[in-house]
Amino acid sequence: MPTGIYIAGLGQSTTKESVEKYAARYIKELEYSTSGINYYTKVEKIYYNEDLSSLAVRIFQHPKEQPKSQKDTLLYSFYDFEYNELLNQKFQNKNLLFKNIALLLLVVRKFPRIIVSLFKKTTYTKGGQTFYMFLMFLIMSLSVLLIFPSLLQFIDGKNLTFIKEHLSDWQIDILRFLKNFSKITLPITSLAIIFIPESNTLLTKVAAEFTTIDNYIQYGEQSQIIQGNFDALVEYIVENEENPNIHLHTYSFGSIIALDALFPIGTEPCNNVLNNIKLLITVGAPYEFIDSYYPNFYSERTDNMSQQIEWINVYSTLDAFASNFRKDNKAGKAQFGIKGKKEVPINLNYEIARKEKCNVFSFLTLKHITMHKSYWDDSKSGQSCTRLIFKKMKELNYFSIKT
Template sequence: MAKIGVYITGLGETFHQESVEKYATRFRNELSYNSIGAIFEIKTEKIDYQEGKQSTVVSIIEKKDTKENVIYKFYDFKYREILIEKFNKYNILYKNVLLFVLVVKKFPILLKRLFFYNGYNRTGQTFYIFLIFLIISLAILFMIPSAIIAFMALTTKLTEIQLPFKIANIDLTYFSVMFVMPLTTLLLLIIPRSKEIVTSLATEFACVDSYIQYGDQSQLILGNLDLLIEYISETNIDSKIHIHSYSLGSILALDLLYPIGNVPSINTKKSIELFITIGTPYEFIKAYYTNFYTNRCLEMDEKLKWINVYSISDALATNFKKDGTIGESEFGIEGSSLKPININYEISPIQDFSLINFITLYHLKIHQYYWDASTNGQSCMRMVFNKMKEEELF
């Protein structure tokens, strides 16, 4: 019986053109590298697991000695549109105001975490991420007075511009020309496709905050994921399901497996045997949303194996250790006895935080580098595949 994988991508992966087809192709490549005398092909189809909700299904077919067998299937779970649908109607100005407010709201706990770790060891890197959010949101907001000043400059000299461009004896004209415009220009130069990134980032960060803080859209998202698991269980009788999750997708999967004040569905408890997390921001969320992991149902502890892929250089990834070092996990989900099997994946020598890395967004960009954009490039999939074989899960 073929194994089944449910692929839950990160929120930003839609922007970076990742897909279940690419993920499955990388898995297929590892099968080819570890087999002799067999050819592995991919077949893609669309299914409706409920009215109006589709999943892309990628089957990996083994051809050997005139025989064909489906040995692994991937179903993708699409949640981005559900998560951001309330925010899609807002313009870029409103989105950036919202992003600015969210960052300001978090700054007290950000500053607190710099001095009181509370078991979290990457406070400097995460403070840096929020600082980047603040700079990006301010850059767009500062464009408003800059644009007004530029318009006024067409009809008068800058030196003649008076109120309303002075507030509390602060010359906004001088401030805009000397600081705002150069800062905005710098950001536009160093961040390719900045408008798309800002729009996407503001929308997604605001939606994630609402999801974590208030459970916004969580019931609808998790209800759809339950329906997909039900469809798979009924269509592939007695098959075991593996959750393959990346970044925010791992948090959604965690909510399915370890629900808040609820219990997992019967199909979840019966069918899911493996939880794979890649670049999971577990500790990032725990540090700044302190109650998010409390009051969880732990029934899946005895039914799961858990593989966790992380990079020390990744400012968002969790190594489930009490320090920022490579090694075996020391804890799991809050209150749980299940600890993940840790896999460290680095694409370059580990680098300490530096000004150059800050300017180039190094520790944030590393979050995207668990695989190359091309399916022919190396990726963390080899280590995941080998560990699945070692644990007799495939």
């Protein structure tokens, strides 16, 4: 029985998304492909390891002329795999200052690599846009820190006289400088808050997302427990689904979680993964983005799954994060896969805007960054890249319609 594991993106990428909505898009494609058949879902919350849960969404078909007493046919099951809370829990209860400093330190630490990527020829062809993005993050994080010198405006002459008795001359000079400097920084910061109404909220989300990604990639933070939970979910599916043929449906950073499970560092995938996962689907996979800024992340990966799975990759050439696994930013067949591995994805190009419409204004307003959310609409009834995936899955006999 074909069974999918849905692994969503992280932070901003998961806004208003769910496994139920993802399954609903497949039902819509089924309805467009057939006539005389009704499709519906049944949703069940299952526990696969102590307090770890997943939503199981099963797609059934019921021919309109079939008696209601006759049992409906199960076509496909989706399970969602949640990892967001594990990655974000370190930052959820931290204040804005902590998150801001974390983002600032991350940008400063990666900036030399960002500069190098502008001039070093790699397969990642969107370094200019991401450089501008990181520059904006640097300005955003600095703007919050620049608020604090404004607090020195409360220091009047009497207070300064009192402070002189407890500080040395050079410390007094620093206070005077910061007080004068705050006269410039406070208006600038105020303007930023006025013209970017949700700047604090945006900064909080950005800080949490990028710092957690950095910690996962750079230090392996939470990676072992996440991969352990993934193995537990696969084990549950193997034990509870009839002859499961498992497909991984992944979006954005979820594709990195999946690649870690299929091609782990210094070890082999568990037997349930080796024997039962047959298909990997990546949408907007940031493989080349990560490989450019973390060049050792995909090194020393085991290769057992290369001959076990097929790989469908959906990308947009306008998406600053999506990988087309080519040496240029053009639509076409993939030219390589994971570093040093034999597996090369089947590329599916999905665009909702013409490339010539993206100009200097689009660059400055980070349109290439926001295009990362363009693979489907918030509504489950809108058009999406699901049609391309569904068609390719049928072509490869991974999704069959029973009549």
